[in-house]
Amino acid sequence: MPLDLPFDNSYARLPGRFYARLAPTPVSKPRLIALNAPLAARLGLDPQALRTDDALAALAGNAVPAGADPLAQAYAGHQFGNFVPQLGDGRALLLGELLAPDGARFDVQLKGAGPTPYSRMGDGRAWLGPVLREYIMSEAMAALGVPTTRALAAVATGDTVLRETPLPGAVLTRVAASHIRVGTFQYFAARDDKEALHALTTHALTRHDRADGTAIDLLNGVIERQARLIAHWLSLGFIHGVMNTDNMTISGETIDYGPCAFLDSYHPLRVFSSIDRAGRYAYGRQPDIAMWNLAQLAISLLPLIGDSDAAQTALDRFPHLFQRYWQDRFRAKLGLKTAQDGDTQLIETLLETMAAGQADFTNTFRALGTPQARDQFLDPDAFDTWHASWAARLAEEDTTPEAIKPGLDAVNPAIIPRTHRIEQAIQAAVAGDDAPFHRLTQALGTPFNLSHITRDLTHAPTEDEIVPHTFCGT
Numbered sequence: 001m002p003l004d005l006p007f008d009n010s011y012a013r014l015p016g017r018f019y020a021r022l023a024p025t026p027v028s029k030p031r032l033i034a035l036n037a038p039l040a041a042r043l044g045l046d047p048q049a050l051r052t053d054d055a056l057a058a059l060a061g062n063a064v065p066a067g068a069d070p071l072a073q074a075y076a077g078h079q080f081g082n083f084v085p086q087l088g089d090g091r092a093l094l095l096g097e098l099l100a101p102d103g104a105r106f107d108v109q110l111k112g113a114g115p116t117p118y119s120r121m122g123d124g125r126a127w128l129g130p131v132l133r134e135y136i137m138s139e140a141m142a143a144l145g146v147p148t149t150r151a152l153a154a155v156a157t158g159d160t161v162l163r164e165t166p167l168p169g170a171v172l173t174r175v176a177a178s179h180i181r182v183g184t185f186q187y188f189a190a191r192d193d194k195e196a197l198h199a200l201t202t203h204a205l206t207r208h209d210r211a212d213g214t215a216i217d218l219l220n221g222v223i224e225r226q227a228r229l230i231a232h233w234l235s236l237g238f239i240h241g242v243m244n245t246d247n248m249t250i251s252g253e254t255i256d257y258g259p260c261a262f263l264d265s266y267h268p269l270r271v272f273s274s275i276d277r278a279g280r281y282a283y284g285r286q287p288d289i290a291m292w293n294l295a296q297l298a299i300s301l302l303p304l305i306g307d308s309d310a311a312q313t314a315l316d317r318f319p320h321l322f323q324r325y326w327q328d329r330f331r332a333k334l335g336l337k338t339a340q341d342g343d344t345q346l347i348e349t350l351l352e353t354m355a356a357g358q359a360d361f362t363n364t365f366r367a368l369g370t371p372q373a374r375d376q377f378l379d380p381d382a383f384d385t386w387h388a389s390w391a392a393r394l395a396e397e398d399t400t401p402e403a404i405k406p407g408l409d410a411v412n413p414a415i416i417p418r419t420h421r422i423e424q425a426i427q428a429a430v431a432g433d434d435a436p437f438h439r440l441t442q443a444l445g446t447p448f449n450l451s452h453i454t455r456d457l458t459h460a461p462t463e464d465e466i467v468p469h470t471f472c473g474t
């Protein structure tokens, strides 16, 4: 039975210079690796209907489902600080937008669907590794409550993709509130195309804020969402790794899981990405980089805002908003119900003690309120000193570390997608065994509830398991 999906493609109704219309390039032998049934249900789709041969053909890019209007979106972007006026979807195609039963609108995109006019030197394809990494990471983030693009399906193509070595190809079906980026605005600003900027602003406001808003409302909305998002990342030890302006959304969702990673042992300037040699996108630099990216958005919107003081005032809100969200997140991680003057100091002292003691970020927070917390530190005495001040602070709220433990467990996850586990799952899948991928994905679906079956997945990497660098690995 042909797939019947409720497409309504508002982006495709924007002027032709917003995109290049084209169909995906077929692949030889598609095989479904993963289908995200809960996400399908969220979209109002029958997961069974997505397991048919017709659906597989659509998810692989071998057939265009009725109602879809595939296109590659144009955008620009600052990559590591350098402006590139033309990027665009080089290996992704927006199939269209689906309206969920509650009226929510979702982009459905095939990533790795073949070359587009924006592919430059690339082949338009993805290999299995990055597809599985994005599936694992984005679904883990969603389960942790972080705004993110989602993974609806992963399909092996049966074709070989040539990177440094020949690798198995794959296509990811990505679902997002939208794929509008800071770089989408930069694209039209760089071309002095005020008419397009206006159309894009109206489109973005309609999707993410309010249809009757203005450019300054949009800027304020993005600033608010990004401040909240980056604080959430930091509270979980997440490093995006490639926060270029084309990888920052207007919706406030995390996008483009390339060389991203979660911290094992805590260090504020930790970098994983092999391409980030200067540490521009280090863990602790993410708020500053977000601010820098938002300034690029403000500059792009200036022709519409008109008043540069208004844009500056909007931007100046970011550090305060971020700080407030950051304090809220970390207060919750320590079980503090009220806000008090010394709280930032209390949080920062713990983080400094963790850095000095090479403590595992996730496992330390998860162990708070148990005798095992001190075992995470090279120097447990330093932790004991901090613990005494924390206990004293909790006493002011008439409680104790032990008493608040259930509340802590609801905000400090037991399991996050550790880089070495992702690598192990990818290597197994390349060798033909998808089981570790499925086991990991399943465990990450309930990150705050740990069953004994998944305990090994919570361990920090052993010396031989450490993956020192992560790769964009397109």
Ligand code: AMP
Pocket: 087, 088, 089, 090, 091, 092, 118, 119, 120, 121, 122, 123, 124, 125, 126, 242, 246, 247, 256, 258, 472, 474
């Ligand atoms: P990213 O680093 O994933 O944000 O990608 C940056 C730019 O490179 C985007 O315009 C991508 O579409 C493009 N790109 C990345 N990998 C490929 C590929 N294999 N083929 C074509 N374009 C690509």
Ligand code: MG
Pocket: 246, 247, 256
């Ligand atoms: Mg990107």
